[in-house]
Amino acid sequence: MSSKVAIVGVGCTKVGEHWDKSLRQLFLEASLKALEEADVDRVDAIYVGNMASATINFQQHLGALMADVMGMRGVDAVRVEAADASGSAAVHQAYMAIKSGQAQTVLVGGVEKLTDARPADVEYAAMMSERSEYVVYSGITIAGLNAIQTQLYMDRFNARYEDIVNFAVNDHRNAAGNPYAQFPFPITVERVLESPPVADPIRLFDTTAPADGAAALVLCPLETAKKLCDTPVVIEASVLATDGVNPYERDDVLTLTSTRVAAERAYRTAGITPRDVDVVEVHNTSSIMGVLALEDLGFVEKGQGWRFVAEGQIALNADLPTNTLGGLKARGHPWGATGVYQLVELTWQLRGEAGGNQVDGAEIGLAQSVGGLGATTVVHILRRWH
Amino acid sequence: MSAPAVRREIPYRYRLMGTKCLNCGALFHPPQRICPKCGSKDLVEEELAWRGRLVAYTVIRRPPKGYEDYKPYIVGLIELKDGKLILAQIVDCDIEEVRPGLKLEATFRRIREDGKSGIIEYGYKFRPVIEWNWQKKPNPEK
Amino acid sequence: MKPLSAVGIVGYAGYIPIYRIKAAEIGRVWGTGCKYPIIEKAVAAIDEDATTMAVEAARYAVARAQINPEEIGAIYVGSESKPYAVKPSGTIVAEALGISSQLLAADYEFACKAGTEAFQTCIALVASGMVKYGMAIGADTAQGRPSDELEFTAASGAAAFIFGKKSEETIAYVEGTHSYSTDTPDFWRRPEEPYPSHYWRFTGKPAYFKHVLSAAKGLMEELNLTPDDFDYAVFHQPNTKFPLAAAKMLGIEEEKIKPGLLVPIIGNTYSASSPLGLAATLDVAKPGDRILMVSYGSGAGSDAFSFVVQEAIEWKRPLAPPIAAFVNRKKLVDYACYTRYRRKLRK
Structure with missing residues (x-):
């Protein structure tokens, strides 16, 4: 079991209305920045944090999709969902993967693309975090x-x-x-x-307000991190x-x-x-x-x-x-x-x-x-x- | 909207059926099979109280899909007479007159509909209690 | 028609939505003169329909009947504004009341008399012993075409009556019923048309009056009664004038129809019109009073009934709100809100 997990690369897109960028492009942009900063080409696993791709973008299976986008076919990759805590829940999974020794270098990215839907659809998708039949039902x-x-x-x-x-x-x-x-x-x-x-x-x-954006981290054991960068940040x-x-x-x-x-x-x-x-x-x-x-x-x-x-x-x-x-x-x-x-x-x-x-x-x-x-x-x- | 999913909820939506934990007394709506508060599996179906009072409310002015026709509408947190807190729309009440403490009772309303050709979803909302008094005869002639 | 065994009303109640629009407000929009057929009419809220109002009335009727709803073996809902063209309303009412699935249920349509047809079916089912209790509901969110005369009166409301074998529990028992029907196209609505059509003054003498009077006279003849034998009378109420005129033609004093004459203040609630009038009359009647009720449905037909009030009215009456509680509970809306609530706006 690894002693500590460190962040060796970070990246993100501007948050806002990215009319010309898709879910995939946003994820790619943030992830490339994080990987470049960490000076890493390939990782052992990818965790994708996302809440609403199914309802807003009609896209599921984000693990495999983003692995493909990143040119890393074959890698262990999965989407993590915990409503609007999906991104941090994905980091939590990445952290555990390294802690367990299953993975050495992990890319974790959170991505959301909400401007592909109308505001009322976005409100509805947001409410999917709540109890659908009773809380959503009230119209709140x-x-x-x-x-x-x-x-x-x-x-x-x-x-x-x-x-x-x-x-x-x-x-x-x-x-x-x-x-x-x-x-x-x-x-x-x-x-x-x-x-x-x-x-x-x-x-x-x-x-x-409804927004598009992606942010990514590259994580690895602290021992590796010390070799990769001067300023590792420890989780x-x-x-x-x-x-x-x-x-x-x-x-x-x-x-x-x-x-x-x-x-x-x-x-x-x-x-x-x-x-x-x-x-x-x-x-x-x-x-x-x-x-x-x-x-x-x-x-x-x-x-x-x-x-x-x-x-x-x-x-x-x-x-x-x-x-x-x-x-x-x-x-x-x-x-x-x-x-x-x-x-x-x-x-x-x-x-x-x-x-x-x-x-x-x-x-x-x-x-x-x-x-x-x-x-x-x-x-x-x-x-x-x- | 899924017709089978809407049908499954009928007892809880039409008649406010919930469950009560026989161990700790907590009420759940919709029903729980295992008490999330004490872990007991000893729960029985119980109809919630139909009356209560408004604890807090909001006015939804930017509704989610399916509720646009009804805006602006009041959604309130209601404390039922059995102590259960329930979230529901408040109807037959102007935005100007709604206030915490208002006495409310369940009413049967349309919740939303699946376009012009789809199913209509019905269920509970709450309204100010209809008061009546038989002492005052409505028409004392004859 | 007399039931083979004695049957009566064991529970009744009405429901009227909270919103009202003044006839003068409708007249303001269309530049009509100052003489209106009623004062104001009841408008269902945007989330109400014939079925939701049927449920409200039915819940109160069960409360007043003091019976286990599982013993209700039949539900008939009469309406010309069913929320579904195909799918019964009665099953929704039954689920909302927790009524057993061992149930006869169907929806009736006969313009404004669909509710009283349901009465007759329930009376017959109870009299024959096929069900213990039967519930008959008249419920409508009637719609008048914008600018049409009907727009002044077409209103929303519901009334529910539970019938059972005559006993100490009976609020009023049925002496008999008599129907009169002919093919008279005075008012109709084709499928897919949102609003009904009517043939102006043809709805009067050859339609409303002919059928109402024939049914009433037929009933009195059958039961060997005269207008003076009735303490109260309720007629279908398409406007204020018609029921008053019908009473006069039959020789019934205006005072006897006053308690049930709701049309000036709630409008014509179609299938609920005469049942709500009967409910309001039961709210004030005394044991021993005899009540005449005559419905009218365009197309055309009338059902007449004679009820005799029993002692149980005294203790059952306070168990549910009087019609007056709904009449007095009101919020006025303007024509803009009215068009929104009744979904007349094109989106």
Whole structure:
């Protein structure tokens, strides 16, 4: 069994509307960058993270398809699906493949191509993460589910929507410095509140937009990594945990138990506490999910997340720099690719390559990736290797 | 829309059938065979309460495919009298008058339809409770 | 026609959707004069149809009947606005109520009298001993062609009646029923046509009045009764004028039809029209009261019934909402919302 798994190459496309690029081309573009950076031509296995290729692109069998695209026929390749945590779940599989000794070098890519469908079809595909016959049946959307969470949170913790949406404002501020971001411009709380209602109280500028994108990593054992590059980044923990798919049959509707469970295990495995984390990426389909994530990852007490965010403590130069390159809101949320984007961005931070958004002295990064409304959480803890 | 899949859900959609765990008392809708809370396999079918109150709601203004005709519509989280939380559309209620605490009861409605020629999916939604009082005779003459 | 053994109503209820449109609002759009056949009519919500309303009425009827729904052996739904051209509504109602699959079920069509045909079938099945209880439902989301006179009145509603052998549980028993039918094309709808057609004043004297009066007189003759023997009367209600005129022609005082005269405030609910009128009348009747009910279906025919109210009305009545609860529960919509709710917009 290998001792540690390291990231030796990363790559991604810009998140946005790639009208001229297919699912395959996006995957190829991000993967070539990662492979070139790692200086690797062939891998032992490919894991493809994707949520909706069947419903949006009428394409399944992405493992074999992408192996073929990459010119690696014969390789072990499979698609991994865990709703919009598919990308991080694919990384988790890649991590286990190396840990087990089955593979030495692994390419893992998350890819999503949503602009091939109309918005109503995209909403419907997004809802496939929830219980189809009962939650989807009600006609609710992801924004709607987030809206109910927001309402419950405001009622229970006496928070205001204008405080909570500071999370989206923070994302946009950070995205302005990210050339790969979908929405690289700052916004204000007023702009969020003045944008059209999507699912009351949630406004358009507090939701993600349909996007295309791909991100890729090349992973290998740390021993190999040291030979391949000067700045390997180590995956100290890769944990996946699940919860009830129906959010209203969980112990508490405002607790992401899968996040709590995954985070506790990850901290234990990495031998750290939340206080040791220098930079964080969380899964904020709307601001409320970002706030809940900060609480359930143990960075702030339950019910205090909104205050933490409103006080600016998640800004680049503050206590807990969060979503430093734009997060789901502004870097963008190409579902199955998002979890891999988070790890690409953390790798940049830990290597000191985050440009104007660099967090000084970043040593430890944490990424939380969620499927749906929290039925899956994947937590990764990365550390800069000296 | 799949006719066989829609038919399978009839007891849970038309009559709010769920299951109750005999060990820990938790209610599940749709039914669970094994209790996800305590692991018990001792569950029985139980009809959920038909009345409850609104806990939180949202107004869907950008609906998914199949629900466009109904927009804007209210989706609420309802706490039934048996304590079960259930998500459902709220009908017969204006957006301006919906508020947490509203007393609601189940009603039988169209959920969506598979185009002009496909099947119609029916099931529960909730509406403000229809109050009536027989003490006040509607027509006291004769 | 008299059943061989005594049969009666053991449970009844109605359902009227919450939305209303004023006749004047329809008149505003089409520039019609100021004299309208009714005040306002009930409009089903966008997610309601004849079947959903049938379920609502049926649930309340079962609650009022205080019977185990599994003992209902027959369901007949009368409607001219079935959501499916082919596929029964009764089976959907049965599933929604948890009724056993040992069930006779069919949908009836006879314009506005499909609901009372269902009455007769259930009465006969119970009287013959073939079923213990039979449920008859009239339910419609009637549609009038935009700008047509019918648009002012064509409304939505449902009523459900459960029949069983006469006993202490019986709300009102059936003395007899009498039907009168001829081939009179006063109103019709061809397949694939969304709206019915009608032949203007031909719907009156040779159609509505001829059939309603013939059935009523036939029933009274058969039962050896006179108009004065009835405490209440309910006639099919295509508009406010016709039932009032029919009562007058038969020599029945206006007061006797008032409790069941819903058309001015809910419109013509087609198959549900006279059944809802009967339900509203039962809401106020006393034990011993005799009620005349005459439906009318274009094409054409009328079913007349005589019911005698029993003691059980007193304790069963409070078990379900009165028709007045639905009449008073209303939200006015404008013509734009109405066209949306009734799916008249082309997409």
